[in-house]
Amino acid sequence: MVGHGARGRSGGRPTLEEVAARAGVGRGTVSRVINGSPRVSDATRAAVEAAVAELGYVPNTAARALAANRTDAIALVVPEPETRFFAEPYFSDMLKGVGSELSDTEMQLLLIFAGSDRERRRLAQYLAAHRVDGVLLVSVHADDPLPDMLSQLEIPAVISGPRSAAESLASVDSDNYGGARSAVEHLLSRGRRRIAHITGRLDVYGAQRRVDGYRAALRDAGHAEDEQLIEAGDFTEEGGRRAMAELLRRRPDLDAVFAGSDVTAAGARQVLREAGRSIPDDVALVGYDDSAIARHMEPPLTSVRQPIEEMGRAMIDLLLAEIADRRPAASRGLDRHQVVLATELVERASS
Amino acid sequence: MVGHGARGRSGGRPTLEEVAARAGVGRGTVSRVINGSPRVSDATRAAVEAAVAELGYVPNTAARALAANRTDAIALVVPEPETRFFAEPYFSDMLKGVGSELSDTEMQLLLIFAGSDRERRRLAQYLAAHRVDGVLLVSVHADDPLPDMLSQLEIPAVISGPRSAAESLASVDSDNYGGARSAVEHLLSRGRRRIAHITGRLDVYGAQRRVDGYRAALRDAGHAEDEQLIEAGDFTEEGGRRAMAELLRRRPDLDAVFAGSDVTAAGARQVLREAGRSIPDDVALVGYDDSAIARHMEPPLTSVRQPIEEMGRAMIDLLLAEIADRRPAASRGLDRHQVVLATELVERASS
DNA sequence: ATCACTCGTGGGAGCGCTCCCACACTACCT
DNA sequence: AGGTAGTGTGGGAGCGCTCCCACGAGTGAT
Known part of the structure; x- marks a missing residue:
């Protein structure tokens, strides 16, 4: 032990080697116990565990990461400024689901905001x-370069809300088509006949699917297609106001409106x-x-719930599977997984 | 290069060694350039930088962490469940300040929730x-074992809101004493004479300081102490209601109330x-x-603003200084820094 | 008894970096 | 001229772990 003065052996954190000495076994054996390998006898395992407890041994993450070439960390990347993140319950629900699924894992979750250009450059470095x-990717716009960067770097990633039907990344989505259908079918069952639709931003795939679901429900109920009842919105309140005004002008006889989001509905x-x-x-x-806005609206708004949590x-399940798959030379297939979860119509006084 | 089959030299990420070879210099020199050491000639630096760019070299964090015994990451620990974190603008403002101050650094910020027992155990392991x-510690209760754990592990830490006047950790706080003073002085200047105070939770140091400020302002204005005008609250709305009712019973002639928090004021x-x-x-x-509640109250509430961002x-400044100080055998003194920032009275219609 | 396994184990090599010592080389003094 | 500081540089050693090869001991088939 020459050089490296202050970094001496004395009071520092115990190492694998020291645990091994204490337990009277080899370094490899301790490593096996720590990592839960089955190839260790019960007696040896007990001895090692005792030594670990006595010494208060905690593995050095950096050393492990270096040797094993993994970090045991995943990132939740939010390509939005912090403010929006905090404003929308979507993210906090998502985070809750992610956190709970991760809690029986050794994996560490990092929350990374990439709203500004500067933050995005940092993120690129980071990746x-x-x-x-x-990486978990939420709320990605169709033209975002992030997903492709991830593919190129061969970093396992899961996206929430595929960018298109041909999404190349693994993805998790709610059933936008079915959700829209159920909303329209509900309105039909309530005797409504002239049901309008204010869409979301149509460059978002999910919004398109909702339009598809709306159309299908009407078609299946024997209604003729009526383009006059569809008006493009953009998920915002202002967009909802604009579209509603236009719809009222075109079809003053409409008796129901299915809005692409609660905020849009508020505008309408x-x-x-x-x-x-x-x-x-x-x-x-x-x-x-x-x-939240749906519950607090006057009257309370019937809305399609997505199981965000x-x-x-x-998303975590998919991502962990991808990471595990990739460890041994991956089977580079295009058989990526796309998970779609059912929605639920929450009926309130507005319909 | 025997064994370690798949991990071969081929297409992987470039290493320091490879950059050195490319630039025609030694490993140490590249390291110096990467870390911005001044002990490199301009010509050499340029050559190394060129090689880094050509190869797209990015340092391996794990290796660096192992060799240098640091992680270049700090944690913002929130000893609350996620829900509260998202509900209170306090945290998002804090996060904004932290993030902006950190953005010219190489430091990575981790957000860690430690609301449940389980999460706390994970956190302990982590630390x-x-x-x-x-570690940055926010919203810590007086009896939380976390700060002491950090001291014991000798991990640099900064706490927001000291636990007492004798806080052993470095801390940042707003001037609770001065803030309370300014609120009371404002009421006095408006001609109010019988000013009551609903306190915060008195096991929170900041709440005590507000009481001190309230008392001092009245004393300095020549008012006699009147314990009947002080009633203990607990920062909650319900506490505000209870305390207000009690105050009205005791002193129906009061003409002003200084509440320990906006929520308390809402109850009052x-x-x-x-x-x-x-x-x-x-x-x-x-x-x-x-x-937010202050702005939206009817009438809008005059309130003492804390410069949370x-x-x-x-907090980041203090923490980075502590980390830097500690690198070379720290000067284990009790000369820890306590920063106190001024508050600002925001006058609205309620006073 | 011999061979062929399997099982549990020890320890060498190596991950990619930082730290620091040693070694030129160049100035600048005496 | 010889000494004495610097300055820039190369590279050995080591950080603490994982991976994997090798080896001894036990077990059962031949």
């Missing part, structure tokens, strides 16, 4: 340095009120997301 | 493994209303925190 074993509600239409008597209103859990 | 160079307001007192005509009301920045 290039392979500081995480895998405002315009309906100003136009003197009562909800739900004159016009029934259904939203999407079942966010469960989606978070599913 | 014992020294997976971070330092309710009781005042029910008692037929108008705000601010009969009773002026001042809160603390300047949270700035506090986050200050």
Whole structure:
């Protein structure tokens, strides 16, 4: 032990080697016990565990990462500024699911915001340095370069909300098509006949699927297609107001509106009120997301709930599987997994 | 290069050694350039930088952590369940300050929730493994064992809101004493004479300091101490209601209330209303925190603003200094830093 | 009794870096 | 001229772990 003055052996953290000496076994054996290998006799295992407890041994993560070429950490990347993250319950629910699914694992979760350009550059560095074993991507826009960067770096990744039907990354999504269908079928069952739809941003795949579901439900019920009842929105309140006004102008006789999001529905509600239409008597209103705003609206808004927490859990499952698969020379197939979870219609007074 | 089959030299990420070969220099020299040491000639530095760029070299964090015995990461530990974290703007503001101050650093920020017992045990493991160079502690209760654990592990830490006047950890706080003073002085200047105080939880040091400030302001204005005007609350709305009712019973002639928090003020307001007192005509009301609730109250609530974002920045400054100090055998003194930031009274219609 | 396994175990080599010592080489003094 | 500081540089040793090869001891078939 020459040089490296202050870093001496004395009071520092115990190493594998020291545990091995204490237990009277070899380094390899201790490593096997620590990592839960079955190839250790019960007696030896007990001796090692005792030594670990006595010495208060805790593995050195850096050394392990270096030797094993893995980090035991995954990142949840949010390509939004912090503010939006905190504002939307979506993220906190997602985080809850992710956290709970991860809690029986040794994996560490990192939360990374990449809203600004600067943050994105940092993130790129971070990923290039392979500081995480895998990445969870939420709320990604269609033209985001992030997913491709991840593919290129061969970092396992799971995306919530595929960018298209041909999403190349593993993905978890809720059943936008089915959710929209159920909303429209609900309105039909309530006797509504002229059901309008304010869409979400149509460059978001999920929003397109909702339009598809809306159309299918009407078609299957024997209604003729009526393009006049569809107006593009963008998930915002302002967009909802604009679209609602336009719909009322075109089809003043409409008796129901299925909005692409709760926020959109809030905008629509405002315009309906100003136009003197009562909800739900004159016009029934259904939203999407079942966010807090739906519960607090006046009247409370019927909405399609997505199982966000469960989606978070599913994302972790997929990601851990991908990481495990990749460890031994991966089977580079395009058989990536796409998980779709069912939605649930939450009926309230607005319909 | 025997064994370690698949891990061969071929297409993997470039190493320091390879950069050195490319640049025609030694390993040590590349390391010096990477770490910004001044002891490198300009010509050599340029050559190394070129090689780094050509090869797309990114340092291996694990190797660096192992060799240098540091992680370049710090943790923001929130001893609360996620839900509260997301509910209170306090945390998101804090996070913003922390993030901005950290962004010119190589340091990585980890967000760790330790609300449940299980999470706390994980955290203990995590800290014992020294997976971070330092810890930021927010919203710690007086009897929390976490701070002491950190001291024992000799992990640099900064706490927001000291646990007592004798806080042993470095800490950042807002000027609770001064904030309370300014609130009371404001009420005095508005001609109020019988100013009551609903305290916060008195096992929180900051709440005690607010009481001290309240007392001092009255004393300095020549008012006699009147214990009947002080009632203990607990930062909650319900506590505010209870305390307000009690105060009204004891001193129906009071003409102002300084509440320990905005939420407490909201509770007090309710009781005042029910008692037929108008705000601010009969009773002026001042809160603390300047949270969203203050802006949205009817009437808008005058409140003491704490510079939370700035506090986050200050915490990082302190922590980075502690980490830097500790690298070379630390000067184990009790000269820890305590930073106190000024508050600001935000005047609104309630006073 | 011999061979062929299997099982549990010890320990060498190596992961990619930082730290530091040693070694030129160049100035600048006496 | 010889000494004395610097300055820039190369590379050995070591961080604590995992991976894997080798080896002894036990077990059962031949």
